[in-house]
Amino acid sequence: MTIENDAGSSLSELFAADPLSVALAELIQEMRPGDKLPSERDLAVRLDVSRTALRDRLGMLEGLGVLRRRTGAGTFVETLRPDALAFALNLAISSSHLPLASLESVRIALERQAAAEAARRADPVLIAYMKRAIDTMAATELSADVLDADRAFHQSLLRAAGNPSLTFFAEALSNVLTKDLADRSERLLHEPLTTSRQALLVDHHTRIYDAILAGDPDAAMRAVDGHFDAIGNS
Amino acid sequence: MTIENDAGSSLSELFAADPLSVALAELIQEMRPGDKLPSERDLAVRLDVSRTALRDRLGMLEGLGVLRRRTGAGTFVETLRPDALAFALNLAISSSHLPLASLESVRIALERQAAAEAARRADPVLIAYMKRAIDTMAATELSADVLDADRAFHQSLLRAAGNPSLTFFAEALSNVLTKDLADRSERLLHEPLTTSRQALLVDHHTRIYDAILAGDPDAAMRAVDGHFDAIGNS
DNA sequence: TTCACTCAATTGGTAGTACCACTTTCCAAA
DNA sequence: TTTGGAAAGTGGTACTACCAATTGAGTGAA
Known part of the structure; x- marks a missing residue:
């Protein structure tokens, strides 16, 4: 079950980020721009963390320009935004x-x-x-x-x-x-x-x-x- | 009182970011690397937002490598980290x-x-x-x-x-x-x-x-x- | 006095609940 | 068929409570 760390290991090894960030990063890496992430409530359950902690990392990833959160619609994978x-x-x-x-x-x-x-x-x-x-x-x-x-x-x-x-x-x-x-x-x-x-x-x-x-x-x-x-x- | 927007206006004009992010960015711009930000609880009161919303943006700024949050110690302004x-x-x-x-x-x-x-x-x-x-x-x-x-x-x-x-x-x-x-x-x-x-x-x-x-x-x-x-x- | 230790206050981290505003979907009425 | 709105779902925020790590002041002994 823990074999699919081809893409993940490089991230987790290079950056001593917390497991939650890495888990999210790996999830995003498997998706394409425009794809919709599971809802915060679902994702929190799936990753076994609170919605609070999850939102903290989502905010980080949004700050990095990797995600885009749209009120009422969902969270989507973004193409890299220069701005x-x-x-x-x-x-x-x-x-x-x-x-x-x-x-x-x-x-x-x-x-x-x-x-x-x-x-x-x-x-x-x-x-x-x-x-x-x-x-x-x-x-x-x-x-x-x-x-x-x-x-x-x-x-x-x-x-x-x-x-x-x-x-x-x-x-x-x-x-x-x-x-x-x-x-x-x-x-x-x-x-x-x-x-x-x-x-x-x-x-x-x-x-x-x-x-x-x-x-x-x-x-x-x-x-x-x-x-x-x-x-x-x- | 609203005259000191030399550095701030450029940010808020260039990026259609939410007011809270801009307010934090302006606050950080006035500080130097290593400086300690007010505690989350104080800052939330000062900016008139909840600690939840504040932490969301702090997460974003930490993701950008601008801040560093140290458990128990505080939040500090970071030098730009390439990693x-x-x-x-x-x-x-x-x-x-x-x-x-x-x-x-x-x-x-x-x-x-x-x-x-x-x-x-x-x-x-x-x-x-x-x-x-x-x-x-x-x-x-x-x-x-x-x-x-x-x-x-x-x-x-x-x-x-x-x-x-x-x-x-x-x-x-x-x-x-x-x-x-x-x-x-x-x-x-x-x-x-x-x-x-x-x-x-x-x-x-x-x-x-x-x-x-x-x-x-x-x-x-x-x-x-x-x-x-x-x-x-x- | 000086050093080492303890402990309480502070701070960030997480959890959980509740509610709001917005978006989307879909069903029923025209 | 078209349209209107209700309902469900989603992100956004607020609030409370508690945990874990850090800090520093105070206390004790040397």
Whole structure:
């Protein structure tokens, strides 16, 4: 009866979590996103714990973004939500004083990798979205539009990479850095949109785009680095 | 009285979390790691909720690795623990079917960035640890020792980068990939340690080391890529 | 005085009950 | 057939009681 610990042992061995958490984790591992868990009352009986203790762990798993509890409906297995991770990271940055700059470099690392993988895939349809963002960026005369186009570009870049983990972490980081980015954007919005600066941005993004279109991962990575070096100093 | 929402508003605006979670998050943000929270009974009264509801959220925050509850002692603010994130990621990978390969590429991206930053810092003391790992790798005749030295090398590389966020994410990913790595290691342990393979590994690591020692970020990144390309095909 | 021990207060952990609000289902009435 | 609402089920909260671990102050002896 205690033989099916293929998936469970790795969790219980790696993390010295309490048995109840591990039991729940193993249960969830056997389910798929969207599946409905047994009701709290049933599950409490089945696991031989009180509903109070069970809810404590369910709260934890919901905090981790693994579960979603819907009042009146039930508890469901969730797909990993980047915003849940972002919530944790936000708290951690405040309480643990993780420097924003160090997070920025993680973001750069992910974007660089995304560019490389996008170049390897070279999916014409997905790459077209990047091109559209660049065109928008070049056509407008408003700082706000440039910022929007910039966001759209980086988003389409991640999509073009087609790497779910990369997308997940990058989105989580984006959420974390949103406040910082908002401050920076605010500053840029109050600056006049100089033609030279706009041309510079368009040029940088075009280089990334060209490298990906050409299927050159190394050139794509260099282009991303050049981009972030430039806006880092602006 | 409602003016001090500099840190709080970002949380409540970004995440549509319930008020209680946000209130707790704001409280935690004003504290430092190691600080002790009020007792559950006091906090429940202060926030005007039941201890039941409060414990539900505390469970969530503990799951996120932000808090640590110690029976009989109290609840304390924690520094961000990579293993907590790894726990969540493990569950997420199982339930959301995030491909291991996509996670590997995130790991590569982080390691590449670490190499670049280590080269920029060029801290002789920290770099020396990398050299030691390489020497160990070259001197031994056991597969197990090579694997240990390999781990030591990548660990000292992250340390040499001196980027806390990079280290945090890389460690979390290492924990997640531990099972997969264990399988791979197992396979390697049963293979004979060919001199050519060992020389290849030593050569790859030496290239990374040399580039960092020379303070050349680009070369360091290329060396990391070369390394992972090679072991990816082995 | 100093050290070691005991014990009571405090704290987190669990159990159980009751009730509320919301959702879903299904059956009966139009 | 359609529609309305009742009923059952679910998560959310509150409250009480008790357990186990920790802490610290007080007490005792050396």
